[in-house]
Amino acid sequence: MNLDKIVYRYTAILAAIVILAGCATVGPDYVAPEIKAPSQWNASAPGSTFGPDRSVDSLATWWTSLDDPALISLIELALKNNIDVKKAESRIREARAQRGVTEAGLFPSADGSGSYMLSRTENHSEVGTTRELFAAGLDAAWEIDLFGGVRRSVEASQASYEASREDYRMVYVSLAAEVALNYVDVRTLQERLAIVEENMKLQAETYELANHRFKAGLVTQLDVDRAKTNLDETRASIPSLTTRLAAAKNRLSVLMGEHPGYVDSRLAAAKPLPVTPLSIALGVPAETLRRRPDVRTAERELAAQTARVGVATAELYPKLSLAGSIGIDASTFGGLFSGNNRAAAIGPRVGWNIFNAGAVRSNIEIQNARQEQALLQYENTILLALEEAENAITAYANEQARAQSLEDAMKSSADSLQLVLTQYKSGLIDFQDVLDVQRTFLSVKDNLAVSKGTVVSNLVRLYKALGGGWTPDVPL
Template identity: 30%
Template structure:
């Protein structure tokens, strides 16, 4: 009885420990696969750190608000109150070839992201073939020697690569980050074209006001020339006075011709920005010397908000994320790839038996392949990916620093130009007053024409300088809005 029990006990032992041993090996294999997959994954991503100041040094009278930056509307150009500018800006979205190019590049990046995601799905192929062949009579040991045979084949196959070590996932993350960067590039290009159009438009209108000023000056100089000529005929003025008056008049006419050339060139630039041939585009001159456009209030912001408000900064950050994901792709090259394949179909030498059960064939099985020796190519690939990440991070920090500089420049320009315009306005008024007094004294014979000539030149120069300052103020205002990101609203992105 004891021997029998011992025998039965020994027979039961393997049955009890077999499943345990199988589960242990399964757990070990699973743990090893998870460990290897962790080694192959891309490093945890965080945007590169950069030390930014708490406030803008040059903000001056426009301090940042604790609750956030002043809102800049998406159609920010409407704040200038010019209906013609509004109509031109509306054409950028539909006609600008520069913007169309950026959109096309975005569509390309999105297509590449979709192509990368397709690797998650099995690839299924199908094929049909017919082949008629004859084997030579002189082939020894072949059962088909001297025979002609047909081969009808219909096959279906499927293959799938499980993403064991994160290669596919990292590739998808990189492609998606690049697509997000391209989307921000589109926003940056759009903002750039909008700002350039506003600059050129304000330039055209400023030249229109200068042209009107020069035309008024020419009319005034013509009257003065008549006055001097009459005085010369009466023996009161000299021939030199007449020559000086005529030279002053013709010099102003030459300035007007040069100004009109500059306006024409700016008008051509506007045509290109709105996507129209320069030959068919024209912008009617503004009438008078008034300033219909208004300077909008200077927006307030904080340096840290540039990371959320500038599309070029967002694009640079997304490229850093893409470079980080590429490190994961390079790491995955160190590990083998597993391919699961399934194939089957029908094959026969005659159509009569083609669809019968014996004509079936199939194959199923996994394939594991990896590189054992490559002379350091994979290590060099990982080093290259890390170097590209460092370069992208440096480019991101450079973009942020340049953005801060542009905002500081914008705030400084607006403040300085406002002070300069106030002083220049007083100077222009004083010059006009001095010219009026000088002309009155010349009519009375109290001063020579040379004194009037100097006063005329000074008055015209002051008026043109004031108009130039007005144009610079508008340009600085547009530049600050652009530097702050315009009305762009960043798209939410997820760190990989």
């Protein structure tokens, strides 16, 4: 029987196998679990609005709502150059390539070969003979995916690839928030240093006043020493604040993908904190959960693990493969092109792991347990996301109230400071009263600066908790 007849005979068989291969896929089909979330947030913040968000990208670039060009520039630069972003991009490429490797299992594979051999036979009584052998061949094989094991592997690879894309988005969300938080730290520390400098000037004037009154015989040396101590204590706070400021700037530089010191010139001049918007669209919990990349990642990992159950289940069933080869042997190179030297073989092969001491079924149990764990992880991720969002809303609202109280306290403290200085000059009160009021004024003013920075930081954390910081248009 010639090669053409062999190929013709198996064409019908091959077509039937291909049709059969698409009919059976063992293992559970994945159905995305329903997101169970409350209809409204428990907490609320001043100026916040609820209800479904009309704009898909309303949170994508939340930092623009803070109206701070320096912050906007730093975040955009970090999203472009940050090392973690580049690593996440690399992981996406890896997952995409792994999907390609898995998909290749759906198709036949072929190997070509060629060889040349020169042999010589020596004989004591006769002249030796030399022979040449030229050979070429093509081997092909195809494992028919009868029960969907390979297709389930492709499903798992696809879901893992999609999970890596969500991880990339999570890097975006976290990076934008971290840049903003460190930027707020820089501006807050600059403000606190300015407050210290301002108070040192005030305390230096008080020290000079006490000195003059001492020289005039109106007060004792104790007043002078107390004033000097107060001034030195305030000055002693500068190094620690400066150290923290340098650390925040260095952290920003590294987030930019640059060496420490990169942002120093950009942030050398002290500027006010970013302005928080008058209103914030909180949306509804379910919308936030659908947007958060960590929730989306957990859902994709659950899908991947569900597919792996099918991969393990397919090992219970027989495996069918087709193998074929074409070979040519010739004593001359020209003979490789002669049909008379051609040989071919083709045929099916069935393999079935009949006995393995329960290893296959145990592996199915392992994959089912991992699927259960993935589902629990998904549910836990939802709970943690809701917790983070509720805490962020509460913290933002309460810190705003605290900042307002400190604002009122500072006004009262400033009035008290002017009053005690006037009374001390008139000799109506003791110098200890002046020191107490000055310390209170410095403490309240510093706490107010910290609180204002915390308000902005809590807003940043709220945007992060709501899943802001990425857009579907980002190329992946």
